[in-house]
Amino acid sequence: MPDPQPISNRQRKIMERQAERNREMTAAKRAETRTPFREAELQFLSRHPPPDYSKALDFRQPPDLLLADPKIKQVPLRKQMGQLSELFGVQPPSTTVHKNEYAYLHEDHPGLIYIPNAFTPSAQRTLIKACLKNYSQHPNKSNLDTHYLVPDSGIWRLHENVFTGVQSLEDPTVYVQRKAAGDANAGGYGSDDDDDNADDNDDDHSKGKVNLEKDKSASSAQPRKKSKPTQRSVRTLVPITDGTPAVPDHIPKVDPEPSAQVPILPPAQLVRRMRWITLGYQYHWPSKTYHFDQNAPFPKELSVLSKAVVEAVNGVGPFPYPSEDFVAEAGVINYYQLKDRLMGHVDRSELNKDAPLVSFSLALASHM
Structure with missing residues (x-):
């Protein structure tokens, strides 16, 4: 096959501008179909630039750091879950309360109740x-x-x-x-x-x-x-x-x-x-x-x-x-592999919208 004809600098610049326009059109088309929730979620999934986690809520922080946010409240549970089911395990004692004796509430998300370290x-x-x-x-x-x-x-x-x-x-x-x-x-x-x-x-x-x-x-x-x-x-x-x-x-x-x-x-x-x-x-x-x-x-x-x-x-x-x-x-x-993630979604298939939706997160740390 004959060698391809070299392109001029002018042709190269035209191709680069066209490619840039195509990228912009593609991004705009994708943005039209995204909800504000999806847009916010993608901010945390960005690779370039790296995501800003300063506004993300991490319940794994120590209680004093979490409670520095005035919108977060720590509330005692009505019952210790270890007394209700042995599958929760027996938690080690703390200087204040047992680890599964309290939960966190967030002012902006009524109905969300987060219980830390429920399982041994x-x-x-x-x-x-x-x-x-x-x-x-x-x-x-x-x-x-x-x-x-x-x-x-x-x-x-x-x-x-x-x-x-x-x-x-x-x-x-x-x-x-x-x-x-x-x-x-x-x-x-x-x-x-x-x-x-x-x-x-x-x-x-x-x-x-x-x-x-x-x-x-x-x-x-x-x-x-x-x-x-x-x-x-x-x-x-x-x-x-x-x-x-x-x-x-x-x-x-x-x-x-x-x-x-x-x-x-x-x-x-x-x-x-x-x-x-x-x-x-x-x-x-x-x-x-x-x-x-x-x-x-x-x-x-x-x-x-x-x-x-x-x-x-x-x-x-x-x-x-x-x-x-x-x-x-x-x-x-x-089931999740190390690089898997669960996309943001709404659970709305249940017929009884008044009953709580219970979610458990389980993970075992690997040791080198």
Whole structure:
């Protein structure tokens, strides 16, 4: 091939100006579709320039630093959560109060009640193990069930077998097979299917999230079924009526089709691709609503934990709710890798807007 003709300085400047205009137009177009919340969130995700965290609220600060903000109040809990459930663990005594005897409120966010250090490391390990090993089993569904023939015992057991030497990577039964055989265009539950503020043009996408007829998915030993070709799945925009999302009765809640393009991976790598598990009433991510005809048993210990939090905070915030009326019926377990993040969103799928929404954050620090 002949060498390309060199361009003049004038042509180069014209190309650079055009590229700059294209970048500005793209940025303006993206900005038109963003909410003020999304714009504020992106300020903390910026790489260049680095984000300014001076206005961010970090509840991990010592109490005296937190309470220097006049909008933050420390309030005593009605009951010690360790007395309500042993899964919270026994906290070491402090010079003032036990670590889980108080909570923080913020004047600008009525209804937000933050309880620091509710779990001991031992209690966290117990719950993290249950999230990985027990709650990830069928009939609870995960993002992996869209594309893979996940065994009823889940992925963790296969990973455990390989790690302990019970099975070898030479054993083909440790590899979970795909559901689809030849559909290259099928979509599925991806990184931002459960993200209310997804923006495909932004960097560092969240890699997923952790809110039935009994789903007896086929094991990896069963033959794979061919799926019909389909267009790539598009996330549904759901109309909001009186603050409650609703899918019209004549529109079925269709789950994404499996894709034949997902890789066959060893269990240790496939576990890292597990982003969420739905508990109780199964959640339909595209429409942001629940499958009320698909209900798996809700874990008893998580129900006890949630009820204990509601009992401990009842009357603490501006919206009291009697714990005897609280029943945990649905939930999502989100799994995060080190670089993952949860996009800002609003939980508005619940029918009872008066009942508290309880969230637990669990993490184990790694040691070098």
